[in-house]
Amino acid sequence: MSARKIGVTELALRDAHQSLMATRMAMEDMVDACEDIDQAGYWSVECWGGATFDACIRFLNEDPWKRLRTFRELMPNSRLQMLLRGQNLLGYRHYEDMVVEKFVEKSAENGMDVFRVFDALNDPRNMAKAMQAVKDVGKHAQGTICYTISPVHTVEGYIKLAGQLIDMGAESIALKDMAALLQPQPAYDIVRGIKETYGDIQINVHCHSTTGVTLVSLMKAIEAGADVVDTAISSMSLGPGHNPTESLVAMLEGTGYETGLDMERLLRIRDHFAEVRPKYAEFESATLVDTDIFSSQIPGGMLSNMESQLKAQGAGDRIREVMLEVPKVKADAGHPPLVTPSSQIVGTQAVFNVLMGRYKVMTGEFADLMLGYYGECLGERNAEVVEMAKAQAKKDVIADRPADHLDPEWGALEAAAAKLEGFDGSAEDVLTNAMFPGVAPKFFETRHEGPKNVSKTPAQLAAERAKASGDRPGITGPVQYNVKIAGREHSVSVEPV
């Protein structure tokens, strides 16, 4: 019996550095690995979308569209893959449908092949337009299930959602586990259930490694019939990142499944990023493994956000109260998965509730969440809190597709971009400004200076650390100097005071 081929999506160029080093990796630190990545035999190479677009223009003075074209050129044999937040595109609000169409069209034109389309609330209506646009340009539309744990989330519910995505024309289904919550048994049950219910639709499984358990989940998903799994080359893996690609290969040896990846290429890719990663050490978190989320239901990034909000209010000691408040707010909102932007919205409201009394003050975003402007959640929203949201926001509940409430905006977006210094006249630039209006204008102005590399050599890091620790770093006792003053030499003992 020949082994069943398991496809692999390599994450090093997108989610791995997004998760490990705050999306800061410079293009020049990736290009030399591209030939090996292109030739290693991956099913796809995730290299764009998510936070990379934002990071490019915010921190790296790099044109994300040019990055995409460079990847296309360097990896001619690979399926390039991106993460796309449905009707949000890569920004933080819903866009009118024509903007979605334009974005997908331009992404495809610049080289994108596989679009992983998701919505934070798992509301299919927020994914439908983007998926249709992907199909319209003849590219691979992957519908996404965001996995979470709650009293209303069940294996059956996820299987049903997969059916909705398939009905919308998904060419494959991604089971996306952004918080490393997907345990082996539900991984098996969901994949199995989808395959048994809908036949042989391709299933891709994406897990983070934060809780230390998800390589086992990938194994179980594969046993249940998963076709493609996401991993990151070992030197760009683990912690808040993903499971190591080489470990996956080793895991499958002799099991009747095989990746067909070229191990020599993998080792070269590994060695490349082993050199690169230390330069971004200042952006890395210390998390090696963290299983707290299974009991707290609060992802690590959300927790640290809430902590800094509390500290800014001089209430850093109330984090325990806020942690107990989060599940209540989440339940009131109908149990949204906690992922951008719902994690920020729920977390901030929990902080407000603790500091000012429950729902005494509502953020505009939380009111919108309660009123349906982000879409529908699986659970029912607390009717009392909905009433409070209506009163505070002076808005009505909506039940239809949020984007249906938006007016055509492409013309206005073109006009806004045209006013900016450095705007190059392209639809790509219009889209960049549409998604990041607070950042794009400055980027357009400085774009001609070329990309910045924000990494640091170990020597630079050491010098900075020394500097940060004070003007006279490391000196703890008197130091002897020979000092010449007015022509006379003195032996002087100097001590910091």
Next chain:
Amino acid sequence: MSARKIGVTELALRDAHQSLMATRMAMEDMVDACEDIDQAGYWSVECWGGATFDACIRFLNEDPWKRLRTFRELMPNSRLQMLLRGQNLLGYRHYEDMVVEKFVEKSAENGMDVFRVFDALNDPRNMAKAMQAVKDVGKHAQGTICYTISPVHTVEGYIKLAGQLIDMGAESIALKDMAALLQPQPAYDIVRGIKETYGDIQINVHCHSTTGVTLVSLMKAIEAGADVVDTAISSMSLGPGHNPTESLVAMLEGTGYETGLDMERLLRIRDHFAEVRPKYAEFESATLVDTDIFSSQIPGGMLSNMESQLKAQGAGDRIREVMLEVPKVKADAGHPPLVTPSSQIVGTQAVFNVLMGRYKVMTGEFADLMLGYYGECLGERNAEVVEMAKAQAKKDVIADRPADHLDPEWGALEAAAAKLEGFDGSAEDVLTNAMFPGVAPKFFETRHEGPKNVSKTPAQLAAERAKASGDRPGITGPVQYNVKIAGREHSVSVEPV
């Protein structure tokens, strides 16, 4: 159907700190975790043996027997477990049988319950005496299979070895994977094979996490019928250490297996060691995950040993040649598993072969290995190299049990210890000196000073690093000081030269 209970052995107090921080953890950094460990519901608590005995007297000025008694007192409800190197005990040579008996008797008397008995070559004759001694004192004798990969090591071979251990009276079988080489499929096949061949003998599985794949191997071993698995609390896990205990718990949820561990206790144990671990940072390696061993067959620790040997000979650039030589030397020796002491013996000989020509100079240890003085390997030894070993060592081949060639030595060991300053007259002290004659005398002399803690606070570490980087650390430009000389104040600019 009720879930099948999977026992867990907690490694934090022994192998975890041995693997992560060179066995340096002070007893005072462990005592406060003991009550929670004792109450958490582990099958056993590994807390002694391996390198801990050596490290206690070599680095920590701590009596290892007293450490054992303290653990016994602090964890009255737990099975205490140790790792015992068969006829080597905890030392680096074979001991005559009566010494083995005495050691086991005293270990049991001081509180040990479970003796995991292994031999580097998997030669049952080197384990038989220790196992019989354990049974004689009514304790748990665990026979061990050291797992390795080689052309002569097969699933069937390991199953056969398990049978030999059972025939020798093993109450349980440990499958010990010290190099993180045990992949999921062989883990399944070996455990399944043992259960099917010999019925329901208890199987314990011990894996390191270095290659990133072995939590999956534990899952497969459990599915195949393994009864107990070894893990380390998450704050003492991963890298060259072991899989996280909490991740194991999460892994099994809903699968029909359960650990029954008390999660609140686990979190307290985790928090305890999360405070402790950073203090030992200087002993930690940077390895996060390393799958090289699958192709090189060379464990990480062995590689760094050979590198330093080469550097000491001014031949650091020849490591690639040595890496290619290792498999040949290993094959010539009959494919011993590479673990202490065989890894050192094979590695050093490979270095000698590269530097001086193949087998031109043989170490005494390698000659002994070729002549049977360490026991039998699974593979056949290269007859030509055996002849060279005979000539160089001027010794004959032996085929019987190595320890049968040893004369009674207990009396001489007693006499030797009696001469030492600070010897307390106990059999325990005789054993300590017998196992570490190069270290024990000095330890006996200084024992009254009490244990040392070699950990460092972050501030201490920073100060040391600064000091190591030069007398004027971090100063790169002129620094202004106000200096008083002979009553007059001067503003002085000082610059390192």
